Amino acid sequence: MAMKILAEDCTACGACEFECPNAAIKAKGATFIIKESACTECDGEAPKCVAVCPADCIVKV
Numbered sequence: 001m002a003m004k005i006l007a008e009d010c011t012a013c014g015a016c017e018f019e020c021p022n023a024a025i026k027a028k029g030a031t032f033i034i035k036e037s038a039c040t041e042c043d044g045e046a047p048k049c050v051a052v053c054p055a056d057c058i059v060k061v
């Protein structure tokens with residue numbers, strides 16, 4: 001269980017990185033990535049990263 005960032009749509013704004021309670025999101029090159037093993041999908045709550053992403057490019061794997 002994890003979320004994934006669609007690199008082609010990510011603008012690398014960085015908003016999601018600071019919202020993740022598990023520090024699962026990091027910059028990588030010109031995009032951001034979610035470390036699968038660290039993402040808990042916000043434990044059943046609405047994913048915080050999805051809520052703040054202006055590009056709507058974070059999807060469920």
Ligand code: SF4
Nearest residue numbers: 020039041042047049
């Ligand atoms: S769904 Fe939650 S835990 Fe997973 S990357 Fe997004 S903010 Fe972090």
Ligand code: SF4
Nearest residue numbers: 010011013014016053
């Ligand atoms: S909030 Fe969306 S557009 Fe911004 S860095 Fe994260 S995934 Fe990319």
